[in-house]
Amino acid sequence: MATLREIELRLKSVRNIEKITKSMKMIASTKLAKAQRAMQNAKTYGQANSGLQKRSSPSGGKKLFVVVSSDRGLCGGIHSSVTKQARRLIADGNQDARVVVLGDKSKSQLVRLAPDNLLLTFNQIGKDVPTFADAAVIADYITKSGAEFDSINIVYNRFVSAISYEAAVVEVANEDALREAPNFKQYEMEEDEFSIANAIYASLMEGHAAEISSKRNAMDNASKNAGDMIGTLQMKYNRGRQAAITNELVDIITGASAL
Amino acid sequence: MSAYWRPFFSFNKYSQISARALRNSLKESERLAAEKRGLTGLRYQKWEGGQGGQQTWIDPPESTGSAAKSA
Numbered sequence: 001m002a003t004l005r006e007i008e009l010r011l012k013s014v015r016n017i018e019k020i021t022k023s024m025k026m027i028a029s030t031k032l033a034k035a036q037r038a039m040q041n042a043k044t045y046g047q048a049n050s051g052l053q054k055r056s057s058p059s060g061g062k063k064l065f066v067v068v069s070s071d072r073g074l075c076g077g078i079h080s081s082v083t084k085q086a087r088r089l090i091a092d093g094n095q096d097a098r099v100v101v102l103g104d105k106s107k108s109q110l111v112r113l114a115p116d117n118l119l120l121t122f123n124q125i126g127k128d129v130p131t132f133a134d135a136a137v138i139a140d141y142i143t144k145s146g147a148e149f150d151s152i153n154i155v156y157n158r159f160v161s162a163i164s165y166e167a168a169v170v171e172v173a174n175e176d177a178l179r180e181a182p183n184f185k186q187y188e189m190e191e192d193e194f195s196i197a198n199a200i201y202a203s204l205m206e207g208h209a210a211e212i213s214s215k216r217n218a219m220d221n222a223s224k225n226a227g228d229m230i231g232t233l234q235m236k237y238n239r240g241r242q243a244a245i246t247n248e249l250v251d252i253i254t255g256a257s258a259l
Numbered sequence: 260m261s262a263y264w265r266p267f268f269s270f271n272k273y274s275q276i277s278a279r280a281l282r283n284s285l286k287e288s289e290r291l292a293a294e295k296r297g298l299t300g301l302r303y304q305k306w307e308g309g310q311g312g313q314q315t316w317i318d319p320p321e322s323t324g325s326a327a328k329s330a
Contacts, residue, residue, distance in 0.1 A: 111311075118306035123314070125301065133299040136271050137317055141303060143269075193271040 004244065007237045014233065018226035024074070025219035032162070032212045038129050039159060039209040045132075046202025049172060049195050061150025063094050064119070064142070066200065067110065068156035068207040069103035070126025076214035078157055078165070079105035082207075085167035086155045087113050098147045102138065102204070119147055130208055135201035139193050150174050152196060156203035157210035163217055165210035172199045 002010075067086045069079045083106050090097060098119040101107045107121045120141055125134075142152070151173045158168035172195055264273055275297075282293045298318070305312040 116308060118311075121304045121306060121311070122301045123304075127300070131296050131298060133275065133297050134301055136275055137299050137301060139271060140269075145305075193269045194274065197271055 004237065004240050007233060007240060011230065011233045011237060014226055014229050018223055018230060021219045021222040021226060025216055025223060028212050028216035028219060032209070032216055035129060035205075035209040035212050036159075039205045042202050042205035045198045046170065046206075049199045049202070050170065052195070062148060063089075063097045064147060064149035064152045065089065065094075065097055065099045065117075066138075066142075066152060066154045066203075067099060067101045067103075067106050068154060068200075068203050069101075069106035070207070070211055071104040071123055072126045072211070072215075073105065074215060074218065075211050076218040078207075078211050078214050079103070079109065081165070081167045082106055082155055082157055083109040083113070085169070086110065089153065089155065089169070090114055090117060098149070100138070100142060119145060125204075126208065126211065130201070130204040132197070132201050135204055136197045138200050139197035142196065143193050152199070154199055154203045156207040157214075159206050159210045159213065162213050165214060170199055170203055172196050 065086055067082055069082050086099065086106075087110075090099070095117075097117060099110065099114065099117045100119050101110055101121045102123075103125045104121075104123045107118075107123070110118065122138060151171050154170045154172070156168060156170070157165045160166055174192065279297060282290060282297055285293055301317050302314050303317060304314045
């Protein structure tokens with residue numbers, strides 16, 4: 001049983017931690033509303049692309065993976081969920097696929113797992129709501145990089161609800177692959193890079209919303225745990241204090257009775 | 260007037276240019292809100308054989324004295 005002084009110090013530090021995590025949770029809750037609204041607007045961009053994919057059903061081939069995460073920590077299992085999914089896909093027959101990583105957290109994980117597959121990495125993501133300009137620039141660099149691929153697979157966190165997310169993959173076929181697809185005659189499209197930018201924009205937005213909701217939940221759990229710890233520590237402290245007082249009383253009384 | 264810009268740049272670039280023109284033509288209050296949607300603050304890094312290249316800003320920020328991260 002630790003001394004009273006130690007328990008008091010611990011109590012103070014856990015109280016501070018609880019204040020910090022509570023305020024982080026508040027911030028994340030307010031950001032979540034805005035991010036969710038922006039995500040709903042961005043979904044229409046992605047839907048146009050996925051409709052095209054479904055109807056023309058191009059065959060697979062050489063893949064390029066785009067892993068969407070962010071730079072910030074303390075947001076639950078967001079980054080590892082995306083990294084795990086990407087690693088599974090790479091090991092599943094795509095060992096020589098190139099990977100573009102958005103976000104430092106996933107980058108540091110993937111550098112350890114698959115360093116030779118990396119093509120490009122971007123950071124400064126997650127500070128603010130992503131813009132289409134970000135997605136356009138990323139698509140620009142991907143096409144300019146000269147890497148060969150038949151389709152781009154974007155690995156991101158799909159926003160299932162305010163308390164859950166899951167890793168998902170969205171596919172964007174390359175121009176040539178689409179042209180050979182059976183039902184493509186129904187469509188008239190020449191813009192390869194624009195469809196990539198669309199899909200990246202939709203997944204960036206959804207990943208951002210998923211990250212904020214996961215951060216909110218993580219901070220909520222942390223505050224609850226901190227609150228529980230404060231409760232038990234407080235009990236310990238009170239018991240220790242009372243024991244000390246009782247001991248002093250016993251000393252005084254035995255001392256008095258000995259006189 | 261059909262796509263005379265095709266040989267010079269992609270549709271992506273074309274839509275960005277026209278978006279910028281549209282934003283500049285808005286009323287002042289709306290323009291400030293729309294300006295934010297056209298900004299990009301990313302940095303990129305090329306990788307070859309497991310080695311990362313230099314981190315470079317796509318759109319360098321003009322602020323002086325802010326130490327840029329390097330990895």
